[in-house]
Amino acid sequence: MLKVVHYINQFFANIGGEEMAHVPAEVREGIVGPGLAFQQAFGEEAEIVATIVCGDSYFNENMDEAKKIIIEMVKKYNPDIFIAGPAFNAGRYGVACGTIAQAVKDELNIPVLTGMYIENPGADMFKNSLYIVSTKNSAAGMRDAVKKMAPLALKLAKGEKIGSSAEEGYMPNGTRVNFFEKERGSKRAVKMLLNKLKDKEFVTEFPMPDFDRVAPNPAVKDVTKAKIALVTSGGIVPKGNPDHIESSSASKYGKYDIEGVMDLTEETYQTAHGGYDPVYANEDPDRVLPVDVLREFEKEGKIGSLHRYFYTTVGNGTAVKNAKAFAEKFAKELVADGVDAVILTST
């Protein structure tokens, strides 16, 4: 049988309200308060072996110490899952649940689960790093919360695959997970539009992120003295694509030496990019990575020099996160190599 350790505050342990929030952490064998509902939901699959009770003020005012003590308590039972709360809309309780669940997860490497109302400050703090089940805003929602939390807790305890937030009931955590809906997308779109038209509530399937916009740098003061590097997401690589950069969704970039290369030709270079008809890029790769023109400019003194290496990847379907990581890495090299400006070509 799976072992569960449950964390609750003084209120749910029936010790008292705000006036008793100062009580320090204590551990009790077995079930206390809302643990009963969880135990019923678990049936024969799991057992709450211990309940840790801690006052909200005590936890929040003595966070480091409280964490240390509670971690020791949890460790003793070596549970398969640690459940905190649910905290509903109680702010300090929510923060305590999130904080202690995070600590147990990080320090003991035990699966953890908590639950709270979406506007609880603990939700914003921890929803991207923990599974937090979205609950109603008061303890009246206990039954509903346990109904969602108990099956998810069992899955986590067993190390099973966790589905999407919509299926499992946890708060969207920034990790997009695929699943099959009951209706096709077009039907869902028509329904969503009807709700939007009637000013009824609707839930977007993809909340728009805060978009990362980059302000351009000021112009280069004297380009005739500047060392210029070429960087492209157009996929130009030495013939044969020696590093096997993917045609889409690139997981890597290439850095290639062009010392002495005056012109990119069909025989020596090609594109690895899978997002466009490659005929014209392959006929003359300078069309995407203009080495020939920059060599002329270099000779004529229109630019200082062309950097010895170019950096290349495929932009097609490549995760922004990957692209950002590539650039963070090679931008440092460019700076270290004394490059003054970069010509960034796409397709």
Add this chain to the structure above:
Amino acid sequence: MKLELGYVFIKDIQFAEVSKVENGTLYVNRDEVKALILEDQNFKSADVELARPGESIRIMPVKDVIEPRVKVEGPGGIFPGTINKVETVGSGKTNVLKGAAVVTTGKIVGFQEGIIDMTGPGAEYTPFSKLNNLVLVCEPVDGLKQHEHEKALRFAGYKVAVYLGELARALTPDEVHTYETPTLVEGIKLYPELPRVAYVCMLQSQGLMHDTYVYGVDAKQIVPTLIYPTEVMDGAIASGNCVSACDKNTTYHHLNNPVIYDLFDEHGKTLNFVGVIITNENVYLADKERSSNWSSKLAEYLGVDGVVVSEEGFGNPDTDLIMNCKKIEAKGIKTVLITDEYAGRDGTSQSLADADVKADAVVTGGNANMVIDLPAMDKVIGYPEVADIIAGGFDGSLHADGSITAELQVITGATNEMGFNKLSAR
């Protein structure tokens, strides 16, 4: 404009001496189909194969999927402006071989074609695993450039689909569905209480073989315009695409555009489906501005209260999607967008290449970067070795035993942005 669509249900496909449809089986004379393909001198050889639902068959690389249809009554023929004369279609009667499809294959670009598995986990992600497919394997003559190869294969697909569609001309359909769009004025009189809704259908037109054709015109060269929904059912819009397989709209998708059918389902009940605005996804900023100006202007001109906007492709077209959304919302018209996501293999990256607060109602077809394992099949129609280089594949995608590990992106139609599937993400 009124169209009766007659569905002749196809439950099996077989080769036979005489091409015909009998008791739900589509019989195909293989040699006649081959001869039809080889009319085009761009092909040096052609083969035709069958792939039925549940068979251990992998088809790759897939270019297009086409549903056989035939115009029984009314002006024009299927695919007007391409292989039939450029009559205005969309009225009269059309028969459909429902449950059958023509699948065109070939190494055109090598990167931009997809996979259809007829069984196993991959089959769950593509609608085409449920169809009785006639698969065309056409070998181009040496030295044929990719864009010429694309065009030849596109026409081969249409020709064979029309050839099969003809078999349904004299048949009595198993089911008949009637779709009618009144004129704007009549519609307002008929349903004065209902919200007026249009559909903004974005057509892939980035160029370099990311093309769509409207009555034979390359959609790059259109300004956004209006089209009756039933015209689309008769093949007024056809795919000429070589782009990531998961979210390109095949010709089959256009013929069966689910937004159109689902809006018709509600037409006269909860909404008044006014019509379809088609727009494009060109790569130049001026084109993007012009087209989104026009799509929003046409929505305003139609006097609609709301629109569904569907995207095709990803990345660059995300900017068109957001421009359409912003400008249409700015006219006081409510929008719902259908897109898919490229959130990285671990699902934690930014999903779209553009975003706006006005895009507050979005339906997603799922994360195309999700990695999937496709077990080996008994038979592969086509070339399994492209698994490592197609969009969504990576070095080592194809394993020695014939199984494939790749992103969902490789599966034809997996994250379709017309909302054809049930796949979604959160």
